[in-house]
Amino acid sequence: MVHVGEKTYSFREFIDKRDAMNDLDNPFLLQVLQQFCHETWDEMLPRLEPFVKKLSSDWRAIAAESARPENQPKIRHYNAYNERIDRIIRSNQMQQMEKDIFGQGLFSKEQLKNEGIIKRFFLHGNGEAGITCPLACTDGLVALIDHFKEEVPDEVKRIFEHVTEGYEGHFGIGAQYMSEIQGGSNIPANVLMAKPEGDHYRLFGNKFFCSAVHADYAVVTARIEHTDDIAVFIVPTWLQGDKEKEKRNNHVINRLKWKIGTAELPSAEIDYQGAIAYRVGPQNRGVALAVSIVLTRSRLDIGFASGAFLMRAAQEAKLYASFRSVFDRRIDEFPMAAAQLEDLEYAAKRIVxxxxxxxxxxxxxxxxxxxxxxxxxxxxxxxxxxxxxxxxVDKLRLAISIFGGHGAIEDFSVIPRLFRDSLVNELWEGPRNVLLSQIYRDLVKMRPQISIYDLIASILVDSSEKEVKRFAEQIEQLMQVNLTALPNFENRQAARKWEQIWEEIFTLFQEQTIKDIKDLPIALD
Known part of the structure; x- marks a missing residue:
């Protein structure tokens, strides 16, 4: 007999199964990785196993604890002696996890081909967690320097070694600061000034959205003094020997941002007051280099993050739905819920x-x-x-609904945090309307070299000629309207159709990439 007020219900069965999950116990994902690695897979898997085991247990727990409001980053502007230090305060656990992960040398030449990017994919399953954004930024920094490695100053070569191979067990961390208050994603509108001084430059002005301000180095865009040229620079946060003294490289942090997601990642506004910076690449090619090398890698990273977020959400939602009984049966025994779980899993597979x-x-x-x-x-x-x-964003909101009221509880599951992080990812490196407009401009520019039909055929390689022709004709028709002119009734309607048709094309592309493995499960029974 159950007495009034007696607590007899327990989530323990669900919790124990969830916490025992290993992200490699996923037949679908293993097949994706095997196809991706080809001949190196047999060597790759043993190198992934200890990493993923640590990630699925210790680092997962630290990521969850670091997300609590009391553990989120804070800033201390001055020390006891009235010296400006702008110290970013994070928990000891967070800093140790960061050291352990960057200490893996994910950008080292000792890694197998693609080992670093696969491990970074798995890290996304824990949310941004103050880790994956700095990794993406470091990736861009490494690629930028590597592209011009023979011509950069010796100090930049030293920075490259620090972030790739480490120095006395410490690996440098990268960031990227491009947005300014007046322009946002519009890098050509930058007004941060770079003043030449010998083999380096001095930066003067403000960057308004700077994530990973605890990093050792940043890729920064700035306008060369007395020119219209935007260049790209590597800027040390501290000059050699100054990190221990907490003496920053001639810049101050005005404040930390209060963001809707990625709350464990310190983002800030920075005033540069003569910071030493090293130009990389031609001074009139900064915008092109920032986009083609740095931002492109960040955009690729967002694809991995979106897939990893949904894969973890799908696994946990399915597990919960098979455990939780409501009314007269388990959640996954209701047709509406079963259909939603199927849609969630299929989206995760397509994106990954x-x-x-x-x-x-x-x-x-x-x-x-x-x-x-x-x-x-x-x-x-x-x-x-x-x-x-x-x-x-859409499917994580759906995953939250599978948990009912518990879905809104931040520490009941990781999904609310993944949802908030995904909102930031949707905006990071260009919001939807900006990138859709960029596709339109790209197609207008490239029409003399490639037909719309050939473009669609190259994307939808398994589609029939009839289907490709249908899409091509629709796009050709929409391109008769100027989608970058001032808004009017005609181009607003065309803009809506432009977004819809490309979504249809991309979803079909995703389906074609997994057509042979789409029925594999995402978890072991």
């Missing part, structure tokens, strides 16, 4: 499979960036950024 497919294509076109194949990949990266991040 296509993310690795696009990344592979990106690598294959790096040596010949001016080919038609490279143009197709560029558009796929934009489409993925637009629609994978959009669907992640």
């Amino acid at each position: 499979g296509s993310a690795f497919h696009i990344y592979q294509a990106f690598l294959q076109t790096q040596q010949e960036p001016n080919t038609l194949e490279a143009f197709v990949v560029r558009e796929l990266i934009l489409l993925q950024k637009i629609y994978a991040s959009k669907e992640a």
Whole structure:
């Protein structure tokens, strides 16, 4: 007999199964990775196993604890002696996890081909957690320096070694600061000034949205003094020997941002007051370099994040739905809920499979960036950024609903945090309307070199000629309208259709990338 007030219900069965989950126990994902790695898979898997075990247990717990409001980053502007230090305060656990993860040397030449990007995919399953944004930024910094490695100053070569191979067990962390208060994503509108001084520059002005302000180095865009040229720079946060003294490289942090998501990641506003900076690449190519090398990698990373978020959400929602009974049966025994779980799982599969497919294509076109194949990949990266991040938001909200009222509880599951992080990802590196407009401009520019039909055929390789022709004709018709002119009734209607048709095309592309493995389960029984 149950007495009034007696607590007999327990979530323990669900909790124990969830906490015992290992992210490698996923037949669908293993097949994706095996196809991605090809001949290196047998060597890759043993290197992934200890990493993923640590990630699925210790680091997962630290990520959850770091997300609590009392553990989120804070700033201390001055020390006891009235010296400006702008110390970013984070928990000891958070800092140790960061040291452990960057200490893996994910950008080292000792890694197997693609080992770093696969491990970074798995890290996304824990949310941004103050880790994955700095990793993406470090990736861009490494690629930028590597592109000009023979001509950069010795100090930049030292920075490259610090972030790739480490120094006395410590690995440097990268960031990227491009947004300014007057322009946001519009890098050509930058007014931060770079004043030449010998083999380096001095920066003067403000950057308004700077994530990972605890990083050692940042990729920064700025306008060369007395010119219209935007260049890209590597800026040390501290000059050599100054980090221990908490003496920053001639800049101050005005405040930390209060963001809707990625709350564990310190984002801030920075005033540069003569910071030493090192230009990388031609001074009039900063915008192109920032977009093609740095932002492109961040956009690819968002594709992986969207897939990893949904994969974890789908696994946990399915587990909960098989455990929780309401009314007269388990949640997954109701047709409405079962259909939603199926949609959630299929979205996770599509986004994960296509993310690795696009990344592979990106690598294959790096040596010949001016080919038609490279143009197709560029558009796929934009489409993925637009629609994978959009669907992640939509489907994570759906996953929350599977948990009912418990879905709104921040520490009941990771999904509310993944949802908030996904909202940031949808905006990071260009919101939807900006990137859809960019696709329109790209197609207008490239029409003399590639037909719309050939572009669609290159994306939808398994579609019939009739289907490709239908899409091409619809896009051709919409391109008769100027989608970058001032708004009017005609181009607003065309803009809505433009967004809808590209979503249909990209979803079909995703389905084609996983057609042979879509029925594999995402968890072991």
